Amino acid sequence: MTFSICVRERYTDDDGDEQHRFGVAVTTRLPGVGTLCPFASEHGAIATQSLTNVELGRKGLAYLADGLAVDDALQALLNADEGSAGRQLHGVDADGTFAFSGDDCKEWYGHEVGQNFTVAGNLLTGEDVIDEVATAYESNAHGDAPLADRLIDALAAGHEAGGDKREDLTVQSAALKVVNTEAGTLSDPYFNDLRVDATETPIADLRETFETATRGWSDAMAKYEEAYERDDISAAEE
Numbered sequence: 001m002t003f004s005i006c007v008r009e010r011y012t013d014d015d016g017d018e019q020h021r022f023g024v025a026v027t028t029r030l031p032g033v034g035t036l037c038p039f040a041s042e043h044g045a046i047a048t049q050s051l052t053n054v055e056l057g058r059k060g061l062a063y064l065a066d067g068l069a070v071d072d073a074l075q076a077l078l079n080a081d082e083g084s085a086g087r088q089l090h091g092v093d094a095d096g097t098f099a100f101s102g103d104d105c106k107e108w109y110g111h112e113v114g115q116n117f118t119v120a121g122n123l124l125t126g127e128d129v130i131d132e133v134a135t136a137y138e139s140n141a142h143g144d145a146p147l148a149d150r151l152i153d154a155l156a157a158g159h160e161a162g163g164d165k166r167e168d169l170t171v172q173s174a175a176l177k178v179v180n181t182e183a184g185t186l187s188d189p190y191f192n193d194l195r196v197d198a199t200e201t202p203i204a205d206l207r208e209t210f211e212t213a214t215r216g217w218s219d220a221m222a223k224y225e226e227a228y229e230r231d232d233i234s235a236a237e238e
Helices: 054-065 070-079 128-140 147-160 188-192 202-230
Strands: 002-012 018-028 038-041 044-050 087-093 097-101 110-113 117-121 172-180 193-199
Touching: 002 044, 002 087, 002 128, 002 147, 018 038, 018 044, 018 087, 018 147, 018 202, 038 054, 038 172, 044 054, 044 070, 044 117, 054 070, 054 087, 070 087, 070 097, 087 110, 087 117, 097 110, 097 117, 110 128, 117 128, 128 147, 147 172, 147 188, 147 202, 172 188, 172 202, 188 193, 188 202, 193 202
Parallel strands: none
Antiparallel strands: 002 018, 002 117, 018 172, 038 044, 044 087, 087 097, 110 117, 172 193
């Protein structure tokens, strides 16, 4: 019922320490995909879809936090899942990748695994959808734009290639999550956990949400940055 991408990126913070960022983005021709499919933490990113089982995402992140590798964690969950033939499950951690598409998923379905990402989809117009998502991400990997922005670009490429084939379903949704291993900043929630729950233009609306959040944060910091640094909001000028 959807297509999604999970990625990891290594980067160096201002202190010269190596960090990771993990991201997941998803869209579908149903409302509320952000409540069901995308999961991310400082340990990795996971997407669960097709006959969605949210416990695969929740428990998957818990297993990663316990130190399991992503392939061991997600395969163990599938082994214990009686409905695994109807699932799609994929994700990344700091070192590995994993992708699974059960034989009972609905055509067209499939997945692609890259060096630092996974893409999967079902009920798509064709294989071109996930190919274009992967190509769009790879062409901008580690680019100057925030990862959230580049994940929207990847979804847009899949959407333009045909996306979810159920054109009779006009109410759609999209979501993204990005988490860094670096200590969080005030701006993180504004850009890195965004959803559009019910719309006929999910990718455009997710991009508008991202751009509006970016502008809103810039406006707030222009007025309140000194107060935030002093941890005294009353110091801000009215």
